Amino acid sequence: MILRIVTTAFVLVGSIGSYAQTVNAYFETIRDNHAALTAFFSQMPKGGDLHHHYSGSIYAETFISYAIEHDYFINRKTLKVSDKQLSDDWVTFSTLRREGTLADYRQKLFQKWSVKDYNHVDYPSDKLFFETFSNFGIVSRADLDKGLLEIKNRAIKENVSYIETLFVNVPCETELGELTAFAKTLRNQQTSHDTVACLNLLDSLYTIIKANGIRECAVTYNREKLARLHHDLNIDDARFTMRYQSYVIRTLDPIELFKSMIAAFESATDSPLVVGVNLAAPEDNEVAMSDYWLHMVMFRFCHTKYPSVKISLHAGELALGLVKPEELTWHISSAVHLAGANRIGHGVDIPYEANCYDLLRYMHQQKIAVEINLFSNEFILKIKDDKHPISLYNDFGVPIVICTDDAGVLRSNLTDQYVLLAKRYKWVSYTDIKRFVFNSITYSFIEEESVKKALLADLNQRFIRFEKSIPAIRK
Known part of the structure; x- marks a missing residue:
């Protein structure tokens, strides 16, 4: 019954078209041919990428070029990069060029800033992945205009029409030293799971933090940085929206986290360009694990203060062995029921969730989509094939969206995610894939209804043109 309901909903969104049978027949003949699938999905319209980190999506080549152009300093031993010389171990990239060693260091940075050449033996894959972000830190904040245009232009070439990227981290120098003592109280409330007391304390803290100019920080950032970049670069056009x-x-x-969260929600309230709030960094980090419940209560609080703001949470990006078994049983349900998430990122540990079936039914009923990141889950968590819960989500009718996560770090793209999907999961039909693509617009957080409708209409026309091209290929 669930699958039939999902299929019906898809028919209402996207026209299957008279060429669908031909396309599906061709698709089935190439399921085990990687090159043929790559060609097929390269040409296929892919809608949107909803689980997308700006800094993790820029390829290392670009960041290295930024570092060379700005003539930053690099530590010869650690390969850290800075705009300042911090000791004698730090030299400029122009010095490396004069020495004739720039090519060697460039190759080392490829391996430090991405998964290029990783041998799956010498270093933990999850540690390598998450360390890349601090490794290219300062470089990722340089030349944002070039970075946004790189993402846009690559998306257009790949037949991706929409990207929703984690980009806004509102800077605010407001000092809250007098409030730090409350951190212990919040953690005590977490130990006892005293939700009511925690919400009451957060309300008092919220009033104090708001009075310290948090909204002003968010508004200033939105208008002086984000809006200027977005509009001056003409990011939105007839082919692409971000x-x-x-x-x-x-x-x-x-x-500090609560202050940052308020700034994030204020940013999303102020501008239609900022369509949601998320939670980033490794979920298995010691602080992230110990404070997870507290973070979910904070999101619940902010959801009541900013009810129109959408929430997507990295939740369940965990695997057996990475954390203790009992830690796999509650993160997704807390993100859904306590924090009020509208979408879930990763959701890999769903099979271990307490009351897993009830949670899946609830996600189906409430149309809480799951962002599936196949290559990321394989690289970081070693979760692939039938260990991955994508079929479980599908069986319960949870809306599925196929995403990249961090294409630059992983040296991948959205096309490759669909190739993995088709090769690994034979139950996935072309009709299913088309439904997943339309989900990427339907379950986006775009605030302007006219923009979402235009993207859906454009996506439908793209599919019509694509499907008409398949008979020609078969001849």
Whole structure:
């Protein structure tokens, strides 16, 4: 019954068209041919990428070029990069060029800033992945205009019409030293799971933090940085649309994290370009794990203060062996029921969730989509094939969206995610894939209804043209 309901909903969204049988027949003949699938999905319209980190989506080549152009300093031993010389071990990239060693260091940075050449033996894959972000840190904040245009132009060439990227981390220098003592109280409330007391304390903290100019920080950032970049670069056009998520780093001290969260929600309230709030950083980090419940209560609080703001949460990006078994049983349900998430990122540990079936039914009923990141889950968590819960989500009618996560770090793209999907999961038909593509627009957080309708209409026309091209290929 669930699958029939989902299929019906898809027919209402996207026209299957008179060429569908031919396309599906051709698709089935190439299921085990990687090159043929790559060609097929390269040409196929792919709608949107909803689980997308700006800095993790820029390829290392680009960041290295930024570092060379700005003549940053690099530590010869650690390969850290800075705009300042911090000791004698730090030299400029122009120095490397004069020495004739620039090519060698460039190759080392490829391996430090991405998964290129990783041998799956010498270093933990999850540690390598997450360390790349701090490794290219300062470089990722340089030349944002070039980075956004790189993402846009690559998306257009790949037949991707929409990207929703984690981009906004509102800077605010407001000092809240007098509030740090409340961190211990919040953690005590977490130990006792005293939701009511925690919400009451957060309300008091919220009033104080709001009075310290948090909204002003968000508005200033939106208008002087984000809007200027977006509009001056003409990011939106007839072929492509981009929107942004504001995010919070889940490894921060509770007071700093709550301040950052308020700024994120204020940013999303202020501008239609900022369409949601997310939570980033490794979920298995010691602070992230110990404060997870507290973070979910904070999101619940902010959801009541900013009810129109959408929430997508990295939740369940865990695997057996990475954390203790009991830690796999509650993160997704807390993100859904406690924090009020509208979408879930990853959701890999769903089979271990307590009351898993009830949770899946609820996600289906409430149309809480799951963002599936196949290559990312394989690389970081070693979860692939039938260990991955994508079929479980599909069987219960949870809306599925196929995403990249961090294409630059992983040296991948959205096309490759669909190739993996088709090769690994034979139950996935062309009709299913088309439904997943339309889901990427339907379950986007775009605020302007006219923009979402235009993207859906454009996607339908793209599919009509694509499907008409398949008979020609078969001849």
